[in-house]
Amino acid sequence: MCIFCKIIEGELPSSKVYEDEHIVAILDIAQVTYGHTLVIPKKHCSDILDADEETMIHIAKVLPKLTNQIVCNCKACGSHIISNQGAISGQTVDHLHFHIIPRYSEDDAIIVKFNETEKPELSEVLKTIQG
Secondary structure, rough: OHHHHHHHOOOOEEEEEOOOOOOEEEOOOOOOOOEEEEEEOOOOOOOOHHOHHHHHHHHHHHHHHHHHHHEEEEEOEEEEOOOOOOOHHHHOOOOEEEEEEEEEEOOOOOOOOOOOOOOOOHHHHHHHHHH
C-alpha cells in the first residue's frame, strides 16, 4: 500500500485541509511555501493516465475551490497547480496527486522555468500528437 493510501486509510497522520467521499487534501510535510497542499483522490490510481473520468471530474470541481481558499486565506499573490506524471517529471509517489503551491514573491523556494529550445515545426508536432 502506498503512503497516500495509508494516509487515506488513517494509518498515517496528516493535516487535512479538505475531505469528501472522493478526495482528501492534506498539507505537504515539505511546505515549499506556506500553505503547500496536496490534493489526492481516495481511489488509488498512479497518475492522470491511470485515472478514471469520474475521479478527474471530481478533482476538477474541487481543485479550483481549494486553490481559491488557500490563496485568499494565506494572502498569497498567486499559485502553482502541479501534477507530475512519472519519475522523469519528478513524481515520487505513485498515486495521482496535485500540488497547490501558493506564491508570495519571486523569491519563494520554488522555481518553474521554461528554457529556450530548438523549435520544431508545429505542423510536424501536431501530426505526431494526432497520430
